[in-house]
Amino acid sequence: MPLVTTTEMFKKVYGKCAVGAFNVNNMEIIQGIVDAAKEENAPLILQVSAGARKYAKHIYLMKLVEAAVADTGLPIALHLDHGEDFEICKACVDGGFTSVMIDGSKLPFAENIALTKKVVEYAHAKGVVVEAELGRLAGVEDAINVSAKDSSYTDPQQAAEFVHQTGCDSLAVAIGTSHGAYKFKGEPKLDFPRLQEITALLPGFPLVLHGASTVLPEFVAKCNEYGGELKGAQGVPEELLHKAGTMGVCKINIDTDLRLAMTASVREHLAVNPADFDPRQYLKPAREAIKNMVKHKIKDVLNCSNQL
Template structure:
Protein backbone atom coordinates (compact mmCIF):
# COMPACT_ATOMS: atom_id res chain seq x y z
CA UNK A 1 0.00 0.00 0.00
CA UNK A 2 1.22 3.51 -0.73
CA UNK A 3 1.29 6.22 1.90
CA UNK A 4 -1.98 8.00 2.71
CA UNK A 5 -2.89 11.55 3.69
CA UNK A 6 -3.17 12.33 7.38
CA UNK A 7 -6.66 13.80 7.14
CA UNK A 8 -7.84 10.48 5.66
CA UNK A 9 -6.96 8.55 8.84
CA UNK A 10 -7.95 11.36 11.21
CA UNK A 11 -11.44 11.83 9.77
CA UNK A 12 -12.03 8.11 10.26
CA UNK A 13 -10.75 8.46 13.84
CA UNK A 14 -13.10 11.38 14.42
CA UNK A 15 -16.09 9.32 13.35
CA UNK A 16 -14.91 6.27 15.28
CA UNK A 17 -14.12 8.05 18.54
CA UNK A 18 -10.45 7.09 18.75
CA UNK A 19 -7.08 8.74 18.12
CA UNK A 20 -4.15 7.84 15.87
CA UNK A 21 -0.65 7.95 17.27
CA UNK A 22 2.01 10.08 15.57
CA UNK A 23 5.39 8.64 16.49
CA UNK A 24 8.72 10.46 16.17
CA UNK A 25 11.83 8.40 15.53
CA UNK A 26 15.57 8.98 16.05
CA UNK A 27 16.83 6.24 13.70
CA UNK A 28 15.93 3.41 11.32
CA UNK A 29 15.53 0.78 14.04
CA UNK A 30 12.87 2.94 15.65
CA UNK A 31 10.97 3.26 12.35
CA UNK A 32 10.93 -0.52 12.08
CA UNK A 33 9.70 -0.87 15.68
CA UNK A 34 6.89 1.62 15.04
CA UNK A 35 5.74 -0.25 11.95
CA UNK A 36 5.93 -3.60 13.73
CA UNK A 37 3.80 -2.22 16.55
CA UNK A 38 1.16 -0.83 14.20
CA UNK A 39 1.04 -4.08 12.21
CA UNK A 40 0.75 -6.20 15.35
CA UNK A 41 -2.22 -4.10 16.49
CA UNK A 42 -3.76 -3.75 13.01
CA UNK A 43 -3.79 0.01 13.50
CA UNK A 44 -3.27 3.01 11.25
CA UNK A 45 -0.12 4.91 12.14
CA UNK A 46 1.48 8.30 11.58
CA UNK A 47 5.26 8.14 11.31
CA UNK A 48 6.59 11.59 11.98
CA UNK A 49 10.21 12.51 11.22
CA UNK A 50 11.28 15.40 13.46
CA UNK A 51 13.64 18.04 12.13
CA UNK A 52 16.56 16.82 14.27
CA UNK A 53 16.33 13.35 12.70
CA UNK A 54 16.22 14.75 9.18
CA UNK A 55 19.31 16.81 9.95
CA UNK A 56 21.09 13.47 10.38
CA UNK A 57 19.29 11.20 7.90
CA UNK A 58 18.09 13.72 5.33
CA UNK A 59 14.52 14.34 4.19
CA UNK A 60 14.65 11.97 1.24
CA UNK A 61 16.21 9.13 3.23
CA UNK A 62 13.42 9.39 5.84
CA UNK A 63 10.60 9.17 3.30
CA UNK A 64 12.26 6.38 1.30
CA UNK A 65 12.74 4.24 4.43
CA UNK A 66 9.11 4.69 5.38
CA UNK A 67 7.89 4.02 1.83
CA UNK A 68 9.91 0.80 1.72
CA UNK A 69 8.39 -0.45 4.97
CA UNK A 70 4.85 0.18 3.72
CA UNK A 71 5.46 -2.57 1.15
CA UNK A 72 6.19 -5.00 4.00
CA UNK A 73 2.96 -4.06 5.78
CA UNK A 74 0.45 -3.40 2.96
CA UNK A 75 -2.54 -3.89 5.26
CA UNK A 76 -1.71 -0.79 7.35
CA UNK A 77 -2.56 2.84 6.55
CA UNK A 78 0.67 4.79 7.02
CA UNK A 79 1.13 8.56 6.98
CA UNK A 80 4.55 10.17 6.56
CA UNK A 81 4.16 13.45 8.44
CA UNK A 82 6.76 16.17 8.90
CA UNK A 83 6.73 17.25 12.54
CA UNK A 84 7.20 20.83 13.85
CA UNK A 85 8.81 22.89 11.09
CA UNK A 86 8.83 26.65 10.55
CA UNK A 87 11.19 26.60 7.54
CA UNK A 88 9.06 26.99 4.41
CA UNK A 89 11.84 25.78 2.09
CA UNK A 90 12.28 22.58 4.09
CA UNK A 91 8.53 22.02 4.11
CA UNK A 92 8.51 22.38 0.32
CA UNK A 93 11.34 19.86 -0.02
CA UNK A 94 9.50 17.33 2.12
CA UNK A 95 6.36 17.73 0.02
CA UNK A 96 8.39 17.38 -3.16
CA UNK A 97 10.01 14.18 -1.86
CA UNK A 98 6.61 12.63 -1.17
CA UNK A 99 5.61 13.34 2.42
CA UNK A 100 1.83 12.99 2.62
CA UNK A 101 1.40 15.46 5.48
CA UNK A 102 3.35 18.36 7.00
CA UNK A 103 3.16 20.44 10.15
CA UNK A 104 3.95 24.11 9.81
CA UNK A 105 4.70 25.55 13.24
CA UNK A 106 4.24 29.30 13.36
CA UNK A 107 3.12 29.29 16.99
CA UNK A 108 6.06 31.45 18.09
CA UNK A 109 5.04 34.14 15.61
CA UNK A 110 2.45 36.87 16.12
CA UNK A 111 -1.01 35.61 15.15
CA UNK A 112 -1.16 37.39 11.77
CA UNK A 113 2.26 36.07 10.77
CA UNK A 114 1.28 32.56 11.85
CA UNK A 115 -1.77 32.80 9.59
CA UNK A 116 0.34 34.12 6.72
CA UNK A 117 2.94 31.35 6.95
CA UNK A 118 0.31 28.65 7.37
CA UNK A 119 -1.67 29.86 4.35
CA UNK A 120 1.53 29.81 2.30
CA UNK A 121 2.12 26.18 3.24
CA UNK A 122 -1.52 25.17 2.65
CA UNK A 123 -1.39 26.73 -0.81
CA UNK A 124 1.73 24.79 -1.78
CA UNK A 125 0.65 21.52 -0.14
CA UNK A 126 -2.77 21.56 -1.79
CA UNK A 127 -1.14 21.37 -5.23
CA UNK A 128 0.21 17.93 -4.32
CA UNK A 129 -2.66 16.54 -2.27
CA UNK A 130 -0.74 16.89 1.01
CA UNK A 131 -2.53 17.56 4.30
CA UNK A 132 -1.41 20.31 6.67
CA UNK A 133 -1.29 20.61 10.46
CA UNK A 134 -0.60 23.90 12.22
CA UNK A 135 -0.33 25.05 15.82
CA UNK A 136 -2.07 27.81 17.74
CA UNK A 137 -1.08 28.66 21.28
CA UNK A 138 2.22 27.60 22.80
CA UNK A 139 3.13 24.04 23.73
CA UNK A 140 6.25 24.53 25.80
CA UNK A 141 8.95 22.28 27.15
CA UNK A 142 8.80 20.78 30.61
CA UNK A 143 11.84 22.80 31.67
CA UNK A 144 10.01 26.07 31.16
CA UNK A 145 9.17 27.78 34.47
CA UNK A 146 5.67 29.05 33.79
CA UNK A 147 3.36 30.14 36.62
CA UNK A 148 -0.35 29.32 36.36
CA UNK A 149 -1.61 32.66 35.03
CA UNK A 150 1.13 32.82 32.37
CA UNK A 151 0.52 29.18 31.48
CA UNK A 152 -3.17 29.75 30.81
CA UNK A 153 -2.37 32.83 28.75
CA UNK A 154 -0.43 30.58 26.36
CA UNK A 155 -3.30 28.13 25.92
CA UNK A 156 -5.24 28.05 22.66
CA UNK A 157 -8.21 30.39 22.76
CA UNK A 158 -11.34 28.67 21.35
CA UNK A 159 -12.70 31.62 19.33
CA UNK A 160 -9.27 32.33 17.88
CA UNK A 161 -8.92 28.65 16.99
CA UNK A 162 -12.11 28.84 14.91
CA UNK A 163 -10.87 32.01 13.18
CA UNK A 164 -7.50 30.39 12.49
CA UNK A 165 -9.01 27.26 10.95
CA UNK A 166 -11.30 29.31 8.72
CA UNK A 167 -8.51 31.68 7.67
CA UNK A 168 -5.99 28.96 6.79
CA UNK A 169 -7.95 25.92 5.60
CA UNK A 170 -5.76 23.50 7.58
CA UNK A 171 -6.67 19.84 8.08
CA UNK A 172 -5.49 19.51 11.70
CA UNK A 173 -4.87 21.91 14.56
CA UNK A 174 -2.42 21.33 17.40
CA UNK A 175 -3.84 22.98 20.50
CA UNK A 176 -2.13 24.04 23.72
CA UNK A 177 -4.19 22.65 26.62
CA UNK A 178 -1.61 21.79 29.26
CA UNK A 179 0.78 19.28 27.72
CA UNK A 180 4.48 19.93 27.10
CA UNK A 181 7.28 18.47 25.03
CA UNK A 182 9.60 16.11 26.90
CA UNK A 183 9.10 14.17 30.13
CA UNK A 184 7.10 15.75 32.93
CA UNK A 185 8.50 16.54 36.37
CA UNK A 186 4.99 16.33 37.79
CA UNK A 187 1.63 15.12 36.51
CA UNK A 188 0.40 17.40 33.70
CA UNK A 189 -2.95 19.13 34.17
CA UNK A 190 -4.90 19.07 30.94
CA UNK A 191 -7.61 21.66 30.38
CA UNK A 192 -10.36 19.26 29.33
CA UNK A 193 -12.97 21.99 29.26
CA UNK A 194 -10.91 23.89 26.71
CA UNK A 195 -10.66 20.81 24.47
CA UNK A 196 -14.44 20.43 24.59
CA UNK A 197 -14.98 24.12 23.81
CA UNK A 198 -12.73 24.00 20.76
CA UNK A 199 -14.29 20.74 19.55
CA UNK A 200 -17.77 22.25 19.88
CA UNK A 201 -17.06 25.10 17.46
CA UNK A 202 -14.91 23.45 14.77
CA UNK A 203 -14.79 20.06 13.06
CA UNK A 204 -11.08 20.46 12.29
CA UNK A 205 -9.09 17.44 13.52
CA UNK A 206 -7.55 18.29 16.91
CA UNK A 207 -4.02 17.30 17.89
CA UNK A 208 -2.42 16.78 21.30
CA UNK A 209 1.35 17.24 21.42
CA UNK A 210 3.56 16.25 24.34
CA UNK A 211 2.22 12.72 24.73
CA UNK A 212 5.19 11.21 26.59
CA UNK A 213 4.21 10.88 30.24
CA UNK A 214 0.54 11.84 30.10
CA UNK A 215 -1.47 9.34 32.19
CA UNK A 216 -3.49 6.83 30.18
CA UNK A 217 -6.76 7.97 31.74
CA UNK A 218 -6.08 11.57 30.63
CA UNK A 219 -5.44 10.40 27.07
CA UNK A 220 -8.74 8.55 27.05
CA UNK A 221 -10.66 11.52 28.39
CA UNK A 222 -9.04 13.89 25.87
CA UNK A 223 -9.97 11.50 23.05
CA UNK A 224 -13.56 11.30 24.29
CA UNK A 225 -13.69 15.11 24.07
CA UNK A 226 -12.43 15.27 20.48
CA UNK A 227 -8.65 14.72 20.21
CA UNK A 228 -7.90 12.55 17.16
CA UNK A 229 -4.08 12.68 16.88
CA UNK A 230 -1.56 12.30 19.69
CA UNK A 231 2.18 12.89 19.30
CA UNK A 232 4.70 10.65 21.06
CA UNK A 233 8.39 11.46 20.71
CA UNK A 234 10.49 11.71 23.86
CA UNK A 235 9.41 8.32 25.19
CA UNK A 236 10.58 6.60 22.00
CA UNK A 237 13.80 8.60 21.85
CA UNK A 238 14.80 7.99 25.48
CA UNK A 239 13.02 4.89 26.81
CA UNK A 240 12.78 3.10 23.49
CA UNK A 241 16.20 3.98 22.12
CA UNK A 242 18.79 5.72 24.30
CA UNK A 243 18.20 3.69 27.47
CA UNK A 244 18.28 0.43 25.50
CA UNK A 245 21.52 1.36 23.75
CA UNK A 246 23.15 2.48 26.99
CA UNK A 247 22.23 -0.75 28.75
CA UNK A 248 23.50 -2.99 25.94
CA UNK A 249 26.50 -1.04 24.71
CA UNK A 250 29.14 -2.73 26.87
CA UNK A 251 27.89 -6.20 26.02
CA UNK A 252 27.38 -5.49 22.31
CA UNK A 253 30.81 -3.97 21.76
CA UNK A 254 32.29 -7.33 22.76
CA UNK A 255 29.95 -9.22 20.51
CA UNK A 256 27.49 -8.26 17.81
CA UNK A 257 26.39 -4.63 17.82
CA UNK A 258 23.27 -5.62 15.87
CA UNK A 259 21.89 -6.83 19.20
CA UNK A 260 21.35 -3.17 20.05
CA UNK A 261 19.22 -2.45 16.98
CA UNK A 262 17.20 -5.61 17.58
CA UNK A 263 16.41 -4.62 21.16
CA UNK A 264 15.58 -1.05 20.13
CA UNK A 265 13.02 -2.43 17.70
CA UNK A 266 11.53 -4.67 20.38
CA UNK A 267 11.28 -1.89 22.98
CA UNK A 268 9.91 0.60 20.46
CA UNK A 269 7.28 -1.88 19.33
CA UNK A 270 6.28 -2.48 22.96
CA UNK A 271 5.77 1.25 23.60
CA UNK A 272 3.86 1.76 20.35
CA UNK A 273 1.54 -1.19 20.99
CA UNK A 274 0.67 0.16 24.43
CA UNK A 275 -0.08 3.63 23.07
CA UNK A 276 -2.25 2.18 20.30
CA UNK A 277 -4.28 0.27 22.89
CA UNK A 278 -4.74 3.44 24.95
CA UNK A 279 -5.59 5.59 21.92
CA UNK A 280 -8.23 3.09 20.80
CA UNK A 281 -6.96 2.55 17.25
CA UNK A 282 -6.17 -1.16 17.63
CA UNK A 283 -8.04 -3.26 15.10
CA UNK A 284 -9.33 -0.27 13.15
CA UNK A 285 -7.76 -1.41 9.87
CA UNK A 286 -10.27 -4.27 9.87
CA UNK A 287 -13.20 -1.84 9.79
Protein backbone atom coordinates in the same frame (compact mmCIF):
# COMPACT_ATOMS: atom_id res chain seq x y z
CA MET B 1 -0.03 0.61 -1.21
CA PRO B 2 1.36 4.18 -1.49
CA LEU B 3 1.73 6.58 1.41
CA VAL B 4 -1.59 8.15 2.41
CA THR B 5 -2.73 11.45 3.90
CA THR B 6 -4.37 11.68 7.32
CA THR B 7 -7.75 12.79 5.96
CA GLU B 8 -9.53 9.43 5.92
CA MET B 9 -7.76 8.29 9.11
CA PHE B 10 -9.13 11.24 11.05
CA LYS B 11 -12.64 10.89 9.67
CA LYS B 12 -12.75 7.27 10.79
CA VAL B 13 -11.46 7.79 14.34
CA TYR B 14 -13.02 11.18 15.19
CA GLY B 15 -14.67 11.06 18.60
CA LYS B 16 -13.57 7.47 19.22
CA CYS B 17 -9.79 7.46 19.52
CA ALA B 18 -6.60 9.09 18.27
CA VAL B 19 -4.03 7.90 15.76
CA GLY B 20 -0.49 7.63 17.08
CA ALA B 21 2.08 9.89 15.43
CA PHE B 22 5.52 8.50 16.21
CA ASN B 23 8.79 10.32 15.54
CA VAL B 24 11.40 8.38 13.58
CA ASN B 25 15.16 8.76 13.29
CA ASN B 26 16.55 5.48 12.00
CA MET B 27 15.73 2.00 10.69
CA GLU B 28 15.26 0.23 14.02
CA ILE B 29 12.81 2.84 15.29
CA ILE B 30 10.76 2.62 12.11
CA GLN B 31 10.76 -1.19 12.18
CA GLY B 32 9.67 -1.33 15.81
CA ILE B 33 6.82 1.12 15.25
CA VAL B 34 5.43 -0.43 12.05
CA ASP B 35 5.66 -3.97 13.43
CA ALA B 36 3.58 -2.88 16.41
CA ALA B 37 0.99 -1.15 14.22
CA LYS B 38 0.79 -4.19 11.96
CA GLU B 39 0.10 -6.51 14.89
CA GLU B 40 -2.52 -4.11 16.27
CA ASN B 41 -4.11 -3.52 12.84
CA ALA B 42 -3.88 0.22 13.45
CA PRO B 43 -3.52 3.29 11.22
CA LEU B 44 -0.17 4.97 11.60
CA ILE B 45 1.56 8.31 11.22
CA LEU B 46 5.35 8.34 11.03
CA GLN B 47 6.72 11.81 11.56
CA VAL B 48 10.07 13.41 10.96
CA SER B 49 11.38 16.46 12.77
CA ALA B 50 13.75 18.93 11.17
CA GLY B 51 16.46 17.51 13.42
CA ALA B 52 15.79 13.93 12.30
CA ARG B 53 15.73 15.02 8.67
CA LYS B 54 19.12 16.66 9.12
CA TYR B 55 20.52 13.66 11.02
CA ALA B 56 19.38 10.83 8.74
CA LYS B 57 18.86 12.79 5.47
CA HIS B 58 15.54 13.18 3.72
CA ILE B 59 16.13 10.51 1.08
CA TYR B 60 17.18 7.83 3.58
CA LEU B 61 14.09 8.38 5.70
CA MET B 62 11.85 8.37 2.61
CA LYS B 63 13.24 5.04 1.44
CA LEU B 64 12.95 3.49 4.91
CA VAL B 65 9.30 4.56 5.19
CA GLU B 66 8.57 3.35 1.66
CA ALA B 67 10.11 0.00 2.65
CA ALA B 68 7.85 -0.10 5.72
CA VAL B 69 4.78 0.39 3.52
CA ALA B 70 5.92 -2.34 1.11
CA ASP B 71 6.75 -4.71 3.95
CA THR B 72 3.53 -4.29 5.96
CA GLY B 73 0.87 -3.03 3.55
CA LEU B 74 -0.21 -0.54 6.23
CA PRO B 75 -1.77 2.81 5.32
CA ILE B 76 1.01 5.08 6.59
CA ALA B 77 1.09 8.87 6.50
CA LEU B 78 4.51 10.53 6.45
CA HIS B 79 4.43 13.83 8.31
CA LEU B 80 6.84 16.71 8.88
CA ASP B 81 6.83 17.60 12.56
CA HIS B 82 7.34 21.28 13.52
CA GLY B 83 8.26 22.78 10.17
CA GLU B 84 9.52 26.21 11.10
CA ASP B 85 9.19 27.98 7.75
CA PHE B 86 7.68 27.75 4.28
CA GLU B 87 10.91 26.44 2.73
CA ILE B 88 11.16 23.24 4.79
CA CYS B 89 7.45 22.54 4.29
CA LYS B 90 7.86 23.02 0.54
CA ALA B 91 10.88 20.71 0.47
CA CYS B 92 8.95 17.98 2.27
CA VAL B 93 5.87 18.40 0.07
CA ASP B 94 8.05 18.20 -3.04
CA GLY B 95 10.03 15.33 -1.52
CA GLY B 96 7.12 12.92 -1.04
CA PHE B 97 5.69 13.66 2.42
CA THR B 98 1.90 13.37 2.57
CA SER B 99 1.45 15.73 5.52
CA VAL B 100 3.38 18.72 6.85
CA MET B 101 3.16 20.84 9.96
CA ILE B 102 3.86 24.54 9.79
CA ASP B 103 4.61 25.79 13.28
CA GLY B 104 3.99 29.52 13.39
CA SER B 105 2.96 29.42 17.05
CA LYS B 106 5.79 31.75 18.08
CA LEU B 107 4.53 34.42 15.69
CA PRO B 108 1.84 37.04 16.33
CA PHE B 109 -1.64 35.75 15.45
CA ALA B 110 -1.94 37.54 12.09
CA GLU B 111 1.55 36.46 10.99
CA ASN B 112 0.83 32.85 11.98
CA ILE B 113 -2.31 32.97 9.83
CA ALA B 114 -0.43 34.42 6.84
CA LEU B 115 2.39 31.84 7.02
CA THR B 116 0.02 28.92 7.53
CA LYS B 117 -2.19 30.04 4.65
CA LYS B 118 0.83 30.21 2.35
CA VAL B 119 1.83 26.64 3.22
CA VAL B 120 -1.77 25.41 2.90
CA GLU B 121 -2.13 26.87 -0.58
CA TYR B 122 1.10 25.24 -1.77
CA ALA B 123 0.52 21.87 -0.09
CA HIS B 124 -3.12 21.50 -1.13
CA ALA B 125 -2.17 22.09 -4.75
CA LYS B 126 0.07 19.02 -4.43
CA GLY B 127 -2.47 16.86 -2.57
CA VAL B 128 -0.70 17.21 0.79
CA VAL B 129 -2.47 18.04 4.06
CA VAL B 130 -1.34 20.65 6.59
CA GLU B 131 -1.27 20.73 10.37
CA ALA B 132 -0.86 24.09 12.08
CA GLU B 133 -0.37 25.16 15.70
CA LEU B 134 -1.97 27.79 17.89
CA GLY B 135 -0.79 28.19 21.47
CA ARG B 136 2.67 27.24 22.73
CA LEU B 137 3.75 24.18 24.72
CA ALA B 138 6.48 24.48 27.32
CA GLY B 139 9.40 22.06 27.26
CA VAL B 140 12.43 21.00 25.25
CA GLU B 141 12.61 18.56 22.34
CA ASP B 142 14.94 18.76 19.33
CA ALA B 143 14.89 22.43 18.25
CA ILE B 144 11.76 23.18 20.34
CA ASN B 145 12.64 25.07 23.52
CA VAL B 146 9.86 27.06 25.19
CA SER B 147 10.08 28.25 28.78
CA ALA B 148 7.10 28.01 31.11
CA LYS B 149 6.68 31.79 31.09
CA ASP B 150 6.56 31.85 27.27
CA SER B 151 4.02 29.03 26.97
CA SER B 152 0.35 29.80 26.37
CA TYR B 153 -2.88 27.84 26.11
CA THR B 154 -4.91 27.93 22.92
CA ASP B 155 -7.72 30.47 22.88
CA PRO B 156 -10.88 28.71 21.57
CA GLN B 157 -12.26 31.75 19.72
CA GLN B 158 -8.90 32.36 18.06
CA ALA B 159 -8.70 28.68 17.13
CA ALA B 160 -11.99 28.86 15.24
CA GLU B 161 -10.95 32.04 13.44
CA PHE B 162 -7.53 30.60 12.64
CA VAL B 163 -8.92 27.43 11.05
CA HIS B 164 -11.48 29.32 8.99
CA GLN B 165 -8.93 31.84 7.72
CA THR B 166 -6.10 29.42 6.93
CA GLY B 167 -7.90 26.33 5.62
CA CYS B 168 -5.54 24.06 7.56
CA ASP B 169 -6.53 20.39 7.86
CA SER B 170 -5.77 19.87 11.56
CA LEU B 171 -4.73 22.05 14.47
CA ALA B 172 -2.30 21.38 17.31
CA VAL B 173 -3.69 22.91 20.50
CA ALA B 174 -2.07 23.68 23.83
CA ILE B 175 -4.14 22.44 26.78
CA GLY B 176 -1.46 21.38 29.25
CA THR B 177 0.90 18.90 27.58
CA SER B 178 4.62 19.61 27.30
CA HIS B 179 7.53 18.59 25.10
CA GLY B 180 10.20 16.32 26.53
CA ALA B 181 10.45 14.53 29.88
CA TYR B 182 8.63 17.38 31.56
CA LYS B 183 8.56 17.80 35.34
CA PHE B 184 5.07 18.99 36.21
CA LYS B 185 4.53 21.16 39.25
CA GLY B 186 1.98 19.15 41.17
CA GLU B 187 -0.42 16.76 39.51
CA PRO B 188 -0.33 16.77 35.68
CA LYS B 189 -3.62 18.03 34.25
CA LEU B 190 -5.19 18.75 30.88
CA ASP B 191 -7.66 21.58 30.39
CA PHE B 192 -10.63 19.54 29.15
CA PRO B 193 -13.17 22.40 29.42
CA ARG B 194 -10.95 24.38 27.03
CA LEU B 195 -10.72 21.39 24.69
CA GLN B 196 -14.49 20.95 24.80
CA GLU B 197 -14.98 24.61 23.92
CA ILE B 198 -12.63 24.30 20.94
CA THR B 199 -14.41 21.21 19.61
CA ALA B 200 -17.78 22.93 20.03
CA LEU B 201 -16.58 25.82 17.88
CA LEU B 202 -14.95 23.46 15.35
CA PRO B 203 -17.28 20.44 15.22
CA GLY B 204 -15.78 17.46 13.42
CA PHE B 205 -12.44 19.21 12.93
CA PRO B 206 -9.38 17.10 13.89
CA LEU B 207 -7.25 18.41 16.73
CA VAL B 208 -3.71 17.36 17.67
CA LEU B 209 -1.82 17.00 20.95
CA HIS B 210 1.93 17.52 20.95
CA GLY B 211 4.15 16.71 23.92
CA ALA B 212 1.99 13.72 24.81
CA SER B 213 4.55 11.16 25.93
CA THR B 214 3.69 9.63 29.29
CA VAL B 215 7.36 9.13 30.28
CA LEU B 216 6.76 5.53 31.34
CA PRO B 217 8.28 4.92 34.80
CA GLU B 218 9.87 1.58 33.88
CA PHE B 219 12.02 3.21 31.20
CA VAL B 220 12.95 6.14 33.43
CA ALA B 221 13.96 3.70 36.19
CA LYS B 222 16.03 1.59 33.81
CA CYS B 223 17.79 4.63 32.34
CA ASN B 224 18.59 5.85 35.84
CA GLU B 225 19.76 2.40 36.96
CA TYR B 226 22.35 2.36 34.20
CA GLY B 227 23.66 5.89 34.49
CA GLY B 228 20.82 8.21 33.44
CA GLU B 229 19.82 11.48 35.07
CA LEU B 230 16.04 11.47 34.75
CA LYS B 231 14.95 11.39 38.37
CA GLY B 232 11.65 13.20 38.83
CA ALA B 233 10.71 13.16 35.14
CA GLN B 234 7.06 12.55 34.41
CA GLY B 235 4.68 13.02 31.53
CA VAL B 236 0.97 13.07 30.82
CA PRO B 237 -1.06 10.34 32.59
CA GLU B 238 -2.31 7.78 30.08
CA GLU B 239 -5.94 8.06 31.11
CA LEU B 240 -5.93 11.76 30.20
CA LEU B 241 -4.70 11.00 26.69
CA HIS B 242 -7.31 8.27 26.33
CA LYS B 243 -10.01 10.81 27.25
CA ALA B 244 -8.66 13.42 24.84
CA GLY B 245 -9.03 10.88 22.03
CA THR B 246 -12.79 10.85 22.61
CA MET B 247 -13.05 14.65 22.50
CA GLY B 248 -11.94 15.55 18.99
CA VAL B 249 -8.22 14.87 19.33
CA CYS B 250 -7.41 12.66 16.33
CA LYS B 251 -3.59 12.70 16.45
CA ILE B 252 -1.37 12.28 19.48
CA ASN B 253 2.38 12.80 19.10
CA ILE B 254 4.84 10.48 20.80
CA ASP B 255 8.61 10.98 20.73
CA THR B 256 10.12 11.07 24.22
CA ASP B 257 8.77 7.63 25.11
CA LEU B 258 10.44 6.19 22.00
CA ARG B 259 13.76 7.69 23.02
CA LEU B 260 13.42 6.42 26.55
CA ALA B 261 12.48 2.89 25.46
CA MET B 262 15.42 2.65 23.09
CA THR B 263 17.95 4.28 25.40
CA ALA B 264 16.93 2.17 28.40
CA SER B 265 17.35 -1.02 26.37
CA VAL B 266 20.75 -0.02 24.97
CA ARG B 267 22.01 1.09 28.40
CA GLU B 268 20.94 -2.19 29.96
CA HIS B 269 22.45 -4.35 27.23
CA LEU B 270 25.83 -2.63 27.33
CA ALA B 271 25.91 -2.68 31.14
CA VAL B 272 25.26 -6.42 31.18
CA ASN B 273 27.48 -7.10 28.15
CA PRO B 274 30.30 -4.55 28.40
CA ALA B 275 32.50 -6.38 25.89
CA ASP B 276 29.83 -6.35 23.18
CA PHE B 277 30.68 -4.10 20.24
CA ASP B 278 28.24 -5.44 17.62
CA PRO B 279 25.48 -2.84 17.07
CA ARG B 280 23.07 -5.56 16.00
CA GLN B 281 23.27 -7.11 19.45
CA TYR B 282 22.11 -4.00 21.29
CA LEU B 283 19.86 -2.53 18.59
CA LYS B 284 17.81 -5.72 18.21
CA PRO B 285 16.46 -5.63 21.79
CA ALA B 286 16.08 -1.85 21.48
CA ARG B 287 13.87 -2.38 18.44
CA GLU B 288 11.82 -4.92 20.39
CA ALA B 289 11.47 -2.48 23.30
CA ILE B 290 10.10 0.15 20.92
CA LYS B 291 7.69 -2.36 19.40
CA ASN B 292 6.30 -3.39 22.79
CA MET B 293 5.97 0.20 23.95
CA VAL B 294 4.17 1.26 20.75
CA LYS B 295 1.80 -1.71 20.99
CA HIS B 296 0.93 -0.57 24.50
CA LYS B 297 0.31 2.97 23.28
CA ILE B 298 -1.91 1.89 20.38
CA LYS B 299 -3.94 -0.62 22.36
CA ASP B 300 -4.16 0.77 25.89
CA VAL B 301 -3.64 4.53 25.55
CA LEU B 302 -4.85 5.57 22.09
CA ASN B 303 -7.49 2.81 21.90
CA CYS B 304 -6.74 2.64 18.16
CA SER B 305 -6.34 -1.11 17.59
CA ASN B 306 -8.40 -2.65 14.75
CA GLN B 307 -9.29 0.71 13.19
CA LEU B 308 -8.27 -0.19 9.62
